[in-house]
Amino acid sequence: MTALAVAASGTSGGRRVAAIPSWAPVAVAVVAASATAAAVVDAAGPVRVVAVLVMVSFAPGLPVVALLALPSRAITIMLGVSASWASWLLLSLGQVAGGWWAPVPCAVLVTAVSVVAAYVAVRSGRVNGARAARVRVPVRRWDRWRVAAVAALVGAAVLGWWETRVIDLDAAGPYGLIAVVGWRMFAALAAVAVAFAIAVGRRRLDQPVAGAAVALLVCLLYQLVGVADGSPVVSTGFVHVGFIDYIGAAHRLPPSLDARFSWSGFFDAAAVLVDLAGLPDAAPLLLWAPAVLAAFAALPVFTIATVVTGGRRLAWIAMAIYVCGNWFQQDYFAPQAVVFVMHCAIVATLLWMVRSAPIPRLEGTLGQRISTAIVRVPGLPPGIGRIQALLLELLLLFIAAAMVVSHQLTPVLTIATLTLMAAVGCLRQRCLPLAMGVLFLLWLSYGAPDYWTGHLHVILGDFGKVGSSLQSGLGDRFSGAAQYRRMQGVRIAWSGSLAVLAGFGWLLYRRKPSAPAVAAVLLAPFTLVAAQSYGGEIVLRCFYYALPVMAPLATLGLYRLYRRLGAAAFRRGAPVLVLTVAVWCASVLGVTTRGLNTAFERNPADLAAAARSLLDSVPDGTTLLPANGEGVLKQGRLTTVVWPQGGVCSVWTLDCVESFAADYILLSTSQQAALELQWGAPHGWLYAFGDQLVAQGRYRVVQRTPHALVLARTPGR
Structure with a gap:
């Protein structure tokens, strides 16, 4: 198995694998220093903006996480990003809450930590690329199939751009985007499907082409309307621009203006980012936010898919299903989109540890199995010592703390997920859900009193009322024009079919040692229905939160159904043909479901x-x-x-x-x-x-x- 494969899966059969290359933390430190210098001298231009965005996303997290020498490149990178975001969220919150507005000194501090951590990591040999397991990564040759796949992707990109120049979005009505896209869009989706099928369906897996196909699929599905309009979709993003503008000008929060300011970490950090980047406001960050945030979510979602499916080939198929099934429009410039990536990083890390670690088997009667599951503790994964495990747990708690101050719902999901994993005996860090719960209650009591003071009857009024939450989340959506109601049914049928396939996939997976943990991650989002209606959006959020594990489980179910075709399923060219048709159909469903509300969600x-x-x-x-x-x-x-x-x-x-x-x-x-x-x-x-x-x-x-x-x-x- 190649080093690239090992890094993507996070496991290697017990062998220690390559960490990030030595240049990565050094490059992060250099970019952080450059961004800080640009902010100090107030340099203008896009280079400063890009440097600041890179600094906020990778510093100081990546150099610091590199010190842990985790035996997985994917885990190191995703935790590095989450730790960086957590650092900026907490530092920015401290500036606003403490009344000391100092973006540049904050950047200097982050740069100093990054430089020191990078120096120690490189000097100590922690990032020298797997001293214990140096594996040569073979170079993929450019055969005719790869050339054909790349040509298809180039053609798809051209067709997609052409579509943004000619599409008439004003004609969008009850059928949404699917009724107004032209042949160029369908051809672009077909070209992407062909390229993806060539990369994944042939004997030799071509990961770079598969990744490029998924990335282009994201752009076609998530960015078409925004690019065509020259303005972002989902008007709430503009509201967040107003919040950030106020914080950046006043350097404080407005008193009791909006409940979202009770979890102001995201808005505080965005105000600091705008200041450091020299932008007039946060509006330029809105347009491409869905694609960028999808890119950051891709690594933890792919890691989860690799853990569940057991291989990279099916994991890539799961990624395509995830992209096409994510019609919920929650990935705009908003706190929940950022915190969702951090939640996925925590879940991916814990599932990777469960999959890699020895877990005591459950034996005996049903009662004995339940009692054993509650108290059992997984062992340590290969390549991780006790000190590393303790430091990793503290890192996860640090990320969780930043989540708590940035969004009101996602931390509850994380607590529920960790609690269920502990209940089934698949969580070594058993104090983590308790500690996160304490942090959540402390913040709710002292950091968000404006939210619950005088409104407890509203907050607790939906507790236990599952029927009411389902009615507001599902039943109330079937209103308005008849054609629009039917299209809402398409949305629900698409997500429901993925849920059914995921259930079938888990039945196939149930004998794996990590199956209880996967079930906990899948079911935890739906426990939120019993707590809050969340303004009628809770059912939508449940599917959104469950999709990262629902997609790979659905992939397992689909693969089993495909294998039922027998020898015909594995004839020469059959996998490529079937994948092409399946991905094209899924992408058309993605356009249909995600673009249904185009008529009133767009902001020309x-x-x-x-x-x-x-x-x-x-x-x-x-x-x-x-x-x-x-x-x-x-x-x-x-x-x-x-x-x-x-x-x-x-x-x-x-x-x-x-x-x-x-x-x-x-x-x-x-x-x-x-x-x-x-x-x-x-x-x-x-x-x-x-x-x-x-x-x-x-x-x-x-x-x-x-x-x-x-x-x-x-x-x-």
């Missing part, structure tokens, strides 16, 4: 610009009425303009508009589509209502663009 560039222009022009104290309460109109001026209390007009009437007495109203085609598809409003009704306000002399038109209508109150009205 002229809409974002109209909102920015309005915010830049109105005086302090101006009352603004956005069409949907949040979105592009909240990308700035968080406390200097007045937002209506009590929400916005769910039913737009003259009385509703008059009750808010707004100085300006922003209407958009996106909100009009939401009213039509989700609430059954007549086509064009919202804009017609705006024209009615103008015709009656109540408001006048300030700006009209293809996707935005800005109205100003008529003086004296």
Whole structure:
């Protein structure tokens, strides 16, 4: 087995494997020093932005984790990224909470730690590349199949870019994106499927091409609408820009403005990042956030898939299923997307340890097996000593602490996952869920009192009401236009089929020693249904959280069904053909499900610009009425303009508009589509209502663009 294979799987049959190369921590230290120097001299340009982003993602975590000399390159890198993010989250939170705004000194500290850690790691030989197991990595030759696969990927990229230039997103309706994409998109998906099948389905696995195919699939599925519009999807990202803008200007949190500020770690760190990068605000980070965050999530998800499937070939298929099945739109520029990567890194590390470590077998009666499972403790994986294990546990707790201060739901999931793993005897770090639970309660009590003070009846009101949570998460989604309701059924059927396949896959996997741990990771997200409805999103979040392990289990189920075809399944060319068709069908389903809400989730560039222009022009104290309460109109001026209390007009009437007495109203085609598809409003009704306000002399038109209508109150009205 090659060193590359060993590093990807994290196991090697007991042999110590190569850690990260010696140049990696040195390069991180150099980039951190360069980014800090650029911030000190206030250099301008994209190089500074990229250097700061690299520093925030890899320093000081990667050099520090390298000191642990973990026998897995994948685990080292993913923990290095998570530890770096955790460091910046906690350091930034400390700056804001302590009233000492110092991004540059913070960067100097991170750089110093990175330099020292890199020096010690290289000097001590901890990153010299597997002294105990030097394995030569063979160079993959460029045969005709690889050339064909790469050519297919190049063609797919060209077709995808062409599609972004010609697609008519304004025509998106109840059927979503799938109804407006042209032949170029279907051809691009087919080309990606062919390249992926050639890389994975032939006798020799071609990992670089498989990785490139998955990366291009992410871009096609996750970035098409944003690139075509020249503006990011999901308007909540603009709200986060407004939060970050306030923190960066005031260097503190606004008092009791939004419950999300009770978990402000992400917003604090983003404000520090914007300051160090010399950006005017965080808006430039929004467009490509889904693809970038998917790239960071890829390594832990691939590691989980390798642990579950037992090989890299099936793990790559699981990655394709994961990408196509992730229609939940939770990977935009938001706290949950960052913390989700950290959660996956923790889970991947623990599953890797369980898969590699000796675990006492469960024997005897059912009662004896249960009692043994509760108290059993897995051994140490090969290549990890007791000191390493203790330091690794402290590192995981450090990452968990940063999660606790950055998001309200994901840490609960991590605690539930670790608790279930401990209950089935598959967690060596048995104090970890308890320690994380204590941190969560401490932060909830002292760091987030604005969230729960006076609202305990709301927070605890859904506890145990599984039926209510299911109704708000599933039943309430079947509303609005008839065609839109049917398409929601496609979404649920797609995720439900993956869940059924995952259940079948676990039955095939159940005799493995790590099967209880995998079951714990799969089931833990669904325990959240009994605790909170989470504003009607809890069922969606459950599938989102379970997908990293659901996808590889579904792959096992699909592979078993494929093997039932007998000898025909393994005839020459059959795996490539079947994979091509399967990946193309899954990708089309990905476009269908992820792009269903395109009509009202998109934020065209002229809409974002109209909102920015309005915010830049109105005086302090101006009352603004956005069409949907949040979105592009909240990308700035968080406390200097007045937002209506009590929400916005769910039913737009003259009385509703008059009750808010707004100085300006922003209407958009996106909100009009939401009213039509989700609430059954007549086509064009919202804009017609705006024209009615103008015709009656109540408001006048300030700006009209293809996707935005800005109205100003008529003086004296």
